[in-house]
Amino acid sequence: MTQELSLQQGEQLLTGWGRTAPSLAQVVPCTSTAEVQEAVRTAGPRGVLVRGLGRSYGDAAQSGGARVLDLQSINSIDYDAEAGLVTAGAGASLDAVMRTIVPLGAFVPVTPGTRMITVGGAIGADVHGKNHHVDGTFGAHVRQLSLVDGNGELRELNPDDSTSAQFWTTIGGMGLTGAMTSACFDVIPIETSRMSVDTKRVDDLEEVMAHMVTGDSRYRYTVAWIDTVSASGRGIITSGDHASLDQLSDKQRSTALAFAPKALASAPNLFPPGLLNKLTVKAFNEAWFRRAPLDRADEIQSIGAFFHPLDGVQNWNRVYGPGGFLQYQFVVPDSASELVRVALDRLRGISAPSFLTVLKRFGEANPAPLSFPKTGWTLAADVPAGLPGLGTVLDELDDLVADAGGRLYLAKDSRQSPQMFARTYPRLGEWQKIRDELDPRGVFTSDLARRLSI
Amino acid sequence: MNDALGEPQAILVFGGTSEIALATVRAFPRERLRRVILAARPSAGRDAAVAALTADGIAGVCAVDFQAQATSEHGALVDAIFDAGDIDVTLLAFGVLGDQLAEEASPDLAVEVATTNYTGALSVGLHVAQRLRSQGHGTLVVFSSVAGDRARRSNYIYGSTKAGLDAFGQGLGDALHGTGAKVLVVRPGFVRTKMTAGMAEAPLSVDPEAVGELVVKALRKGRETVYAPGPLRFLMAGLKTLPRPVFRKLPR
Numbered sequence: 001m002t003q004e005l006s007l008q009q010g011e012q013l014l015t016g017w018g019r020t021a022p023s024l025a026q027v028v029p030c031t032s033t034a035e036v037q038e039a040v041r042t043a044g045p046r047g048v049l050v051r052g053l054g055r056s057y058g059d060a061a062q063s064g065g066a067r068v069l070d071l072q073s074i075n076s077i078d079y080d081a082e083a084g085l086v087t088a089g090a091g092a093s094l095d096a097v098m099r100t101i102v103p104l105g106a107f108v109p110v111t112p113g114t115r116m117i118t119v120g121g122a123i124g125a126d127v128h129g130k131n132h133h134v135d136g137t138f139g140a141h142v143r144q145l146s147l148v149d150g151n152g153e154l155r156e157l158n159p160d161d162s163t164s165a166q167f168w169t170t171i172g173g174m175g176l177t178g179a180m181t182s183a184c185f186d187v188i189p190i191e192t193s194r195m196s197v198d199t200k201r202v203d204d205l206e207e208v209m210a211h212m213v214t215g216d217s218r219y220r221y222t223v224a225w226i227d228t229v230s231a232s233g234r235g236i237i238t239s240g241d242h243a244s245l246d247q248l249s250d251k252q253r254s255t256a257l258a259f260a261p262k263a264l265a266s267a268p269n270l271f272p273p274g275l276l277n278k279l280t281v282k283a284f285n286e287a288w289f290r291r292a293p294l295d296r297a298d299e300i301q302s303i304g305a306f307f308h309p310l311d312g313v314q315n316w317n318r319v320y321g322p323g324g325f326l327q328y329q330f331v332v333p334d335s336a337s338e339l340v341r342v343a344l345d346r347l348r349g350i351s352a353p354s355f356l357t358v359l360k361r362f363g364e365a366n367p368a369p370l371s372f373p374k375t376g377w378t379l380a381a382d383v384p385a386g387l388p389g390l391g392t393v394l395d396e397l398d399d400l401v402a403d404a405g406g407r408l409y410l411a412k413d414s415r416q417s418p419q420m421f422a423r424t425y426p427r428l429g430e431w432q433k434i435r436d437e438l439d440p441r442g443v444f445t446s447d448l449a450r451r452l453s454i
Numbered sequence: 455m456n457d458a459l460g461e462p463q464a465i466l467v468f469g470g471t472s473e474i475a476l477a478t479v480r481a482f483p484r485e486r487l488r489r490v491i492l493a494a495r496p497s498a499g500r501d502a503a504v505a506a507l508t509a510d511g512i513a514g515v516c517a518v519d520f521q522a523q524a525t526s527e528h529g530a531l532v533d534a535i536f537d538a539g540d541i542d543v544t545l546l547a548f549g550v551l552g553d554q555l556a557e558e559a560s561p562d563l564a565v566e567v568a569t570t571n572y573t574g575a576l577s578v579g580l581h582v583a584q585r586l587r588s589q590g591h592g593t594l595v596v597f598s599s600v601a602g603d604r605a606r607r608s609n610y611i612y613g614s615t616k617a618g619l620d621a622f623g624q625g626l627g628d629a630l631h632g633t634g635a636k637v638l639v640v641r642p643g644f645v646r647t648k649m650t651a652g653m654a655e656a657p658l659s660v661d662p663e664a665v666g667e668l669v670v671k672a673l674r675k676g677r678e679t680v681y682a683p684g685p686l687r688f689l690m691a692g693l694k695t696l697p698r699p700v701f702r703k704l705p706r
């Protein structure tokens with residue numbers, strides 16, 4: 001098993017969105033299910049993994065020395081308006097799905113804070129959106145999926161028959177049960193491509209949380225941005241729903257279902273590494289807080305502005321410089337709601353310059369053993385990986401989160417310990433048993449799986 | 455796998471009783487370590503090293519037999535270690551200082567030094583490079599020496615082995631460029647260990663702990679070479695420009 005030492009054609013260094021801990025893989029574009037099956041059957045000792053659009057922050061969509069399949073050409077999108085169902089290739093992006101179905105009066109069941117993810121990635125990580133408290137995760141809306149298992153066999157899985165255990169093992173299974181090639185999921189009917197949005201500026205964290213507890217049920221979508229620089233934990237709550245036709249002005253009504261967002265600008269390749277520091281983040285947060293109205297109701301916004309504000313700047317992840325960054329996202333049950341403040345205080349204690357800190361309430365968990373969301377609070381904060389003292393603070397927070405019955409989101413994780421993971425996902429053993437049936441040779445693996453002994 | 459903060463989970467040490475290497479292992483955060491392999495000749499010192507690291511709360515410390523001069527065995531040894539799991543950091547830390555005057559009188563002794571310091575390291579280094587290459591990540595740390603920067607009357611035999619090793623490390627790093635596998639060449643000056651015990655200290659002498667910290671920092675920053683301590687870089691740059699007749703007359 002000897003090997004040329006220098007870089008060979010087809011090999012690529014891969015990282016997650018946080019741009020930390022790269023590893024080299026053989027990237028293999030696949031254009032059909034048959035090609036995926038062949039790639040799985042002939043995988044070498046380092047195994048195989050599907051990568052979507054690489055929007056996971058950590059090491060979920062990379063696998064050193066492995067064959068990494070790129071399914072972006074498996075991207076057909078069929079919309080059955082009568083049944084309200086989309087059948088899409090796993091490599092199709094949610095951006096493309098929205099461009100297809102929004103003009104026809106339908107919306108994806110769940111969208112994360114970016115549209116630049118694939119259907120496969122949405123199911124693999126079982127993503128959640130601002131509507132989790134009402135609609136649950138993306139996986140909860142999947143009616144059927146096609147999976148190439150570890151033997152290269154094609155399986156059709158769905159939540160309602162004898163394949164349901166394998167189905168739920170694949171939902172949130174982080175690509176470790178096989179390669180999905182297509183999925184059928186339901187949609188949300190919409191009258192317009194606009195959102196009707198209420199915005200509330202609140203002066204401290206406890207008040208933000210109180211508003212969310214009482215107000216969430218009135219909205220399909222809601223989330224709060226928290227100013228991590230201010231000790232008060234002040235924030236802005238934005239809530240909304242799809243606007244109805246009669247909420248639009250005459251002018252807006254003429255393009256009621258128009259959807260053609262543009263990526264605005266590309267962040268320059270080389271930001272000066274010191275750009276994002278305590279002062280700039282403080283200034284940004286101050287401006288962001290002041291920009292929001294104290295209390296405004298029924299503002300009409302575009303889908304892009306409401307759900308995906310960051311998609312307007314391509315490669316914004318470069319702003320953190322060459323050292324990369326990570327996103328710490330945990331969920332804790334309501335009984336441990338004070339951990340939100342503890343986490344914010346600890347991060348402020350090491351002057352973590354975070355300008356994208358988001359707080360949300362989750363609804364109930366679904367049957368998937370590795371799905372992240374469960375009832376309670378979820379906080380997500382971006383931090384530069386090189387921040388002194390970060391490792392210790394996050395390890396301490398991990399312990400508190402675990403003690404409280406909470407856990408971290410695998411699609412964001414790039415640093416938790418295997419012990420923390422096993423402790424906080426108690427259904428791991430059950431999941432592994434079914435994974436072993438789907439992939440008896442253990443060919444599907446990733447850097448995340450190796451790091452956490454999944 | 456290294457995590458996002460650059461913390462390794464598995465470390466392999468060739469020269470598992472080297473004081474510099476053991477101090478380097480200790481300089482990594484312990485929380486994420488789960489496998490530390492000390493490859494060394496069987497000895498009470500090796501057992502003591504395993505016990506000491508374990509007592510420090512480091513998980514998964516074990517020893518394997520390794521003889522630098524037995525190059526024909528290196529391939530199987532490296533494969534067995536990597537087959538059991540990925541290695542994030544490999545330290546090439548074995549070496550002997552030798553006895554210059556004895557070696558000048560008995561060239562066989564000089565060959566021994568060269569076989570351990572250069573040939574042995576070249577052999578292990580290439581076997582490890584193969585495996586880093588196929589796992590797609592990981593760093594090889596090569597302990598060179600400032601003695602290799604410019605040959606000195608008092609230790610040019612040792613120095614020449616380190617000069618060769620240093621060139622090997624740099625070239626290997628370039629060969630691996632962009633592959634996720636990396637090489638860090640470390641050039642310590644005078645470090646207070648059993649290797650230098652009893653010798654008069656040179657300027658900028660340091661303890662092994664200081665070297666360990668510099669190595670960990672350099673790995674985090676993804677550096678390709680590091681002097682230990684750092685200012686030696688400037689001292690050596692100056693020394694290298696000295697004309698031979700002047701250099702020859704320097705003490706030590």
Ligand SMILES: Cc1cc2nc3c(=O)[nH]c(=O)nc-3n(C[C@H](O)[C@H](O)[C@H](O)COP(=O)(O)OP(=O)(O)OC[C@H]3O[C@@H](n4cnc5c(N)ncnc54)[C@H](O)[C@@H]3O)c2cc1C
Binds near residue numbers: 054114124179411
């Ligand atoms: C700006 C931003 C905002 C975000 N906001 C949210 C949010 O609000 N909510 C949320 O839940 N997440 C959020 N995320 C995370 C993101 O939604 C998930 O990481 C998602 O999985 C990314 O999809 P991807 O196509 O890029 O997949 P990748 O990151 O490439 O892969 C994710 C996982 O899915 C697996 N996978 C991908 N395709 C397949 C396939 N065809 N078959 C089998 N496995 C597959 C991969 O192996 C990997 O384990 C956000 C990310 C960013 C960058």
Ligand SMILES: NC(=O)c1ccc[n+]([C@@H]2O[C@H](COP(=O)([O-])OP(=O)(O)OC[C@H]3O[C@@H](n4cnc5c(N)ncnc54)[C@H](OP(=O)(O)O)[C@@H]3O)[C@@H](O)[C@H]2O)c1
Binds near residue numbers: 499522641
């Ligand atoms: N100390 C310094 O001032 C200094 C300066 C510059 C560079 N360095 C370099 O740094 C590295 C570590 O040095 P150190 O100070 O930590 O030295 P050390 O404590 O003396 O350790 C040297 C190691 O080399 C091993 N070794 C020697 N011959 C071997 C062989 N034939 N096979 C297998 N292992 C063998 C020894 O193992 P045993 O226990 O089996 O003998 C020991 O583990 C060396 O490469 C050295 O040249 C040291």
